[in-house]
Amino acid sequence: ETGVTQTPRHLVMGMTNKKSLKCEQHLGHNAMYWYKQSAKKPLELMFVYSLEERVENNSVPSRFSPECPNSSHLFLHLHTLQPEDSALYLCASSQEIGGDSPLHFGNGTRLTVT
Amino acid sequence: AQKVTQAQTEISVVEKEDVTLDCVYETRDTTYYLFWYKQPPSGELVFLIRRNSFDEQNEISGRYSWNFQKSTSSFNFTITASQVVDSAVYFCALSEFAGANSKLTFGKGITLSVRP
Numbered sequence: 001e002t003g004v005t006q007t008p009r010h011l012v013m014g015m016t017n018k019k020s021l022k023c024e025q026h027l028g029h030n031a032m033y034w035y036k037q038s039a040k041k042p043l044e045l046m047f048v049y050s051l052e053e054r055v056e057n058n059s060v061p062s063r064f065s066p067e068c069p070n071s072s073h074l075f076l077h078l079h080t081l082q083p084e085d086s087a088l089y090l091c092a093s094s095q096e097i098g099g100d101s102p103l104h105f106g107n108g109t110r111l112t113v114t
Numbered sequence: 115a116q117k118v119t120q121a122q123t124e125i126s127v128v129e130k131e132d133v134t135l136d137c138v139y140e141t142r143d144t145t146y147y148l149f150w151y152k153q154p155p156s157g158e159l160v161f162l163i164r165r166n167s168f169d170e171q172n173e174i175s176g177r178y179s180w181n182f183q184k185s186t187s188s189f190n191f192t193i194t195a196s197q198v199v200d201s202a203v204y205f206c207a208l209s210e211f212a213g214a215n216s217k218l219t220f221g222k223g224i225t226l227s228v229r230p
Contacts, residue, residue, distance in 0.1 A: 004158075043205070043220040088157060099147045099209035102164050103218070108157040 003027040006091050006106035013081065014114055021076040021109045023091030029104070031097045032074040034066060037088040037108070049074060050097045081113045116141045118208050120221035127196055128229050135191040135224050137206030143167075148182065148189045149207040153223070159205065165189065196228045 004025045013019050025032065034046040048056035049068040063085075065077040074091055088108045094101040117140040127133045139148065146167045151159040163173060165182050173180045177194045193200055203223045210217065 040222075042222050045218070090157075090159065092159075099145075099211050099218075100164065100166065102149060102161040103151075103159070104161065105151075105159040110157075 003104050004091060004093055004106035006089075006109050008109060009107060010110045010112075012112045012114060013078070015081055015083075017081075018077070018079040020078065021089055021091075021111075023074040023076075023106055025072055025074075025091075025093040025104070027093055027095075027104060029093035029095050030071055031094045031101070032068060032071070033092040033094075033103065034074065034076055035090040035092060035105075037090055039087075043090070047076075048097065055097065078111075081111075083113050086111055086113045116143075116146075116208050116210050116217070116219045118206050118219050118221035120206055120224050122224045123222070124225045124227070126227045126229065129198060130195050131228075132192060132194050133196050133226065133228075135193075135204050135206075135226065137189045137191065137221060139187050139189065139206070139208045141187075141208060141210055143210045145211050147209045149209070149218075150180065150189075150191050151205045151207065151220075153203040153205065155202070162191075193226075196226075198228050198230055201226060201228045 007022045030051050032049045036044045036046055045058050046060045047066040052068045063080050067075040088110050090108045091106045092103040094103050119138045148165045150162040153159045170182050179192045181190045203225050205223045206221045208219050
């Protein structure tokens with residue numbers, strides 16, 4: 001069983017749809033993250049939560065809305081997306097927020113916006 | 115500002131060849147952490163190794179070895195006797211210090227293809 005589970009694995013949505021990505025970690029970690037991975041680009045950090053509190057928002061458009069109801073679950077709510085938002089969205093967790101804590105990633109959600 | 119450069123973008127080798135993936139970093143901090151991650155076709159990034167800036171000892175884990183050299187700001191990764199299962203994208207990453215404000219910077223990744 002993977003420590004970090006993401007659903008769905010694939011998602012196709014129109015620009016007017018509303019959908020949510022879900023992430024669950026079974027590692028007892030205190031920090032959770034959303035990353036965006038686009039083709040030919042470095043991994044982009046989107047949001048960071050520590051103990052359910054958002055500690056970082058890297059100038060992400062408001063059409064992406066994160067939610068962290070508890071330290072094990074993280075959501076990314078999507079609405080009115082653009083085709084350039086098509087990418088692999090990766091969730092990760094770590095024991096703490098800190099330079100020496102390695103990240104544990106989920107398999108990602110492959111999002112296609114049509 | 116911290117930066118990670120993985121100059122190689124794609125490498126293709128034949129099975130059983132040795133291959134070295136290069137990573138060069140920039141930081142102004144004296145305390146920092148370096149990581150390597152593997153991303154197989156399944157998508158998830160898998161943590162391989164962490165090294166702190168005060169530990170320059172090289173590390174070997176099975177067919178994998180890492181060479182950390184502060185003098186050249188490099189943290190290179192060598193796979194010995196490569197196998198098809200090693201085909202993946204490999205990311206080097208740098209985090210400048212521990213604490214709530216630390217940021218993890220990834221390189222662009224190196225796509226390794228191991229042919230049978």
